[in-house]
Amino acid sequence: MKTAVDSFMERFQMLKPEQTVLVAVSGGPDSMALLHYFKTIRKQWKLRVSAVSVDHGLRGEDSVQDLKYVEEMCRKWNIEFIGTSVDVNTYKKQHQLNTQQAARILRYRFFRRQMEEKKADVLALGHHGDDQAETIVMRLVRGTSPAGLTGIPVTREFAGGKIIRPFLGVSKEAILNYCENHHIEPREDASNQDTKYTRNYFRHRILPLLKEENPKLTEHLWKLSQVIKDDQEYLNTEAKKLLDQGVTLEENPKSVSFNISAFKASPIALQRRSFHLILNYLYDENSEDFSYIHEEQFFDFLTRDIANAELDWPGGLRLRRNYERITLHFGNTEKPVPYRSTLDIGDTYRLPDGSELSAKVVSGYHLPEDTCTFTCDLTHVELPLIIRTRRAGDRMTWKGMEGSKKIKDIFIDQKVPKELRDSWPVITDQTGKILWLVGLKKGTGFESERPEEWLQIRYEQPKEDT
Template sequence: MNDVVTSFIHKHQLLSPDATVLVAVSGGPDSLALLHFFKTIQRDWKLRVIALSVDHQLRGEESKEDLDYVEEICRKWDIEFVGTSIDVKGFKKKEQIGTQIAARKLRYAFFAEQMKFFHADYLAFGHHGDDQVETMVMRMVRMADSSSFSGIPVKREFAGGLIIRPFLCLTKDEIEQYCKENQIVARLDPSNESVDYTRNYFRKNVIPLLKEKNQNLHRTIQHLSESKEADERFLQSEAEKLFEEIVQIEENPVKALLQIDMFLTRASALQRRTFHLILNYLYSDDLPKDLSYVHEEQFFMLLNNEKGNVQIDFPRHLKVEKAYNKLIFYFHQDEKNEPFHEVLDVPGEVILPNGDKVSATYINEIPIQTNNTYICLEKDISLPFHIRNRKAGDRMRWNGLNGSKKLKDIFIDAKIPLQDRNSWPVVTDNNGDILWLVGLKKRDTIPKEEQSIYIQLNYEQGNV
């Protein structure tokens, strides 16, 4: 067995000489065999080996005895030992999370603390090939996202070092045989026998059937996991590049936007992964449990919907809206857009509810104009100006237009998202005539009269 594991270590570069290795030891056969293996190679590799053990306080005195037993084994084998007891039940209640999640968070917090304290290079776990098979089969049954269909990694970064799993090349039977040959007496957790736990159900009822067809199933699955991991690393890297290239992120409130035509030119595999990167960003990596492949299907249906303005609902009030060629992810705000109405004197300025600013000044010469400026003759309007959001039935006139046009239709022609229309600033004179739908339409062309008094309005976005 030692030769198989050593070969696996070299293949995956899991270890280096003169390193400090922390070994997670529960007292079961897998972790004790791993600790014993490191004891056998300790001198040749010039390793400092330290055993870490955690009492989760979930089985009363029995789990405390496991901790004491590991400490006794370490004393017998002359291996450094660090143990701790964690209050899983208290943490679970405080954080309102499941038992297994609470236990894992506290356990890994302890491991990270010890990695930093000892300046350790590696944290070794005793996961074996059968664990890998169980993990891959369970994920295949549960998940429809290929990027989530991954196994237990051979190594990954953790707390300034690496987590390594040298036993993924072995079966459970090979580890138990190793324990017998080396007279390693392990403690057994009775919960491992209960089929109430999903993993145990697969272990006892599903995996044996698969092994009848392939006795080397653990090697097959490990190869699949490694190949899949390599492919996924590449695709994920490309998706991250795509995310940086075409996804626009806004803050306060948080929002993600992308141009649909650009997005659809990319490979579907990258589209799907970029979609998940957006969700991870917006949900801060705390994805809702009720988020599923159904939402992914809805997302792609939305992309190809021919309608100009369509939206779908995701968990936790996340909205995904198609606004013509733009796709917008944003969290729905419970509060409605409150009506606003401000009076703008000349000279003067008004700060809008969203932080944008409209200012008014007298000018003697007409500078170059943009969509964010408006110029009129003082004698042609009734002061003061008024700035408000749109009202039902609002219509606007401008030079060259036969009659008037609804603001709603102007927004549609300009492909303005539904969510932005109610807060869009509308500038009127004191008689209520709409002079400027900011950034979109102006009632008047630029006047050209000598010896006249001009007024210029400027619009500035607050986040610029």
Template sequence: MRQEVADFIERHQLLKRGATVLIGVSGGPDSMALLHYFSTIRNTWNLQLVAISVDHQLRGEESQEDQRFVEAWCREHQIEHRALTADVPAYQQAHQLGTQEAARILRYQHFQEQMEAYQADFLVLGHHGDDQVETMLMSLVRGTNPDHLEGIPVRRPFATGEIIRPFLCLTKHDMETYCTAHDIVPRRDPSNESTNYTRNYFRKKVIPLLKEKNSNIHHTVQLLSESLKSDHLFLQQEAEKMAEKLVQFNEKNKSATFEISAFKSHPSALQRRVFHLILNYLYDEIPKKLSYVHEAHFFELLHTTRSNVQLDFPQHLKVEKSYGKLLFHFVKDTECTHFHHVVDIPGALSLPNGWVLTVSKRNHVTAQDDNSFLIPVDNVSLPLSVRTRLPGDRMTWKGLDGSKKIKDIFMDEKIPVTERDTWPLLVDHDGRILWLMGLKKDLRHLEQQEKAATSFIYVQINNR
């Protein structure tokens, strides 16, 4: 066993000489085998060892006895020991979590604090090959995301260094045999025998059946885990390149958008990963209610021929398809998109859609473009106002026979649905729509009056 672990450490380059190594020790057979093993290699590697044990306050005096057992063993073998406590029941109740999840969160918080306190290079944990098999099977049963099938990583960044797991090449039986061979009588947690926990059910009921068919299933699964991890790293790098090229992220508005045709031109494996990159960017923490169903709906939306379709994701995230683009953005329950403001002349006005409206007086004809409008004062009823559309709004312009609904103009101009309710209209006191800003102007009679007029209102929009 010792040689197998040494080979595993060398193959994955898990250690460095002179390192400070923290070891998570509960007093059970796995962690005691780990602690003993590292005590035998500390001189060879010139390691500073610190054993960390956390009492989760779930088993009263029994868990305290576990810590005292570890402390006595460390004292005998001249290893520094830190005994910590975590109030799991209180944390579990405060955050509405399961016992195992609450314990894991607090345990890792303590690990991080100790890593920082010691400026440690490694946190070593005693996960073994059977744990790996259980983890990957549980991931297979619970979801469809292949990234989750990678299982327990051999190493990963953590706090001031890395978490490493040099026993993933071994089995639970190897741990027990090692403890017996070195006269270690480990502590036993009775909860590990209960099949009420999903992991214990797999351990007691499923793994033994697999081992009947393949006694080296832990090696097979570990190799699979490493292969999946390698593939994932490559695909993730390619997905990040694709996202950087195609996706426009807006940090201020917490939104993301991309051209659908360009997105679909890439392999589906990258599309799926970019989808998850977008979610990781938008959400501070991925909601538990977000599942493979949302991913399936995303791809249905991506490939549908329908326009102006939207999906509702958890925490008020909307995914909207509009005129060849896909937009991710959050909508608040209390968000009000409608506005109506009287325009000061001269003056400036910041609009909810991010545009800035500036208004000034002019005594001569000034050139205008799509983002500006010159209006003879005598042709309008003051004051002017800027507002969002109302039901039934219509306007007309030179050359149009009759009038047209604002809704239909938006459709003709392919304005995204998400922008229509905040799109500004310039109206006079009589309610006449003078300018659907940036799109259509009511220039009737204005061109003839420009020659005779001596006073104008010049309206301009910026940040378009």
């Protein structure tokens, strides 16, 4: 087995001479074999090797003895031992997690701290080929993306260094034989036999059946994962170009938005890959809770003839469509607070979004008229002006139309995003007649041929900080 692991390590360039290596050790056969392997190569590679071990406090005295066993073996093999105990049950209750999630968070928190304190280059984990096969089959059964079929990564960045998994290329059987050949007597965790846990169920019930049909299942799934990984790396490179060209990524808080037509102009393979890159950005590479169902919902949003729609996704993520734009963001959008204020001549009113409305009296002819300016005969308006948000039943009329139209329908016609409508400024005079739906429609009935004085209202967009 050592020769196979040596070749695997070299193939994926897992180590460099004179590095500091932390080996995660539980006391079971996988991690004990891994620790022994590093014991055999540390002189050749001039490595500084330490064992890091966590008692999760889940099995009472048994888990305490596991920690003591690892410490004893480290003393025997002249390897530094760093151990700790964590309270998984309390943590999972506080954060509403399941046992495995809580244990993993606390375990990796300890590993990260030790990596930083030791300035370590590598954290070695004992996952093996059968773990990889179990992971891929589990994801297939639950539903996953092609990226999910890459399985457990051989290496990944972690705490200023990287995680490596030297045993991913060998089987559980090979590890057990290695322990026997080197007279290693690992501790056995009885909970590993409990099939109420999903992974144990697949390990003890599903994988043996599949291996009866194909004894080389582990090897074949490993090769499949590597082929998919290579394909994914290429697609990721191309998809990143799509994100750079047409997708807006925001920080604090994280959100993503893009134009639907521009996004759909790319091949479907790049659209799909871009979707998963977006999830990786939003979830910091930890988007395991997503499945084909969410992917289907996303592409339904792209293709369905809808103007406004929302979906709630795992972890508080919200998917929102407003006409030709899709936005993904965390948390509930706060409902705008209605406002109403007077606007006197010469005053300026600041709107909630930082934009401003100002009113003044001007004289002359051929005054500027644009979407940000409203001008009318002052004698036709009863002051002071009122700035407010829309109300149920609001209607207005404008030049060239007969009758009136609901403000609600104007918003729909103008494709104003739904979340902006309740804060959109409406300007009326004291009689309640709508003069201006700012930036969209200007009322009529306030003009004369040669007025001496004009009322001019000006809208200014928010000023950017410099």
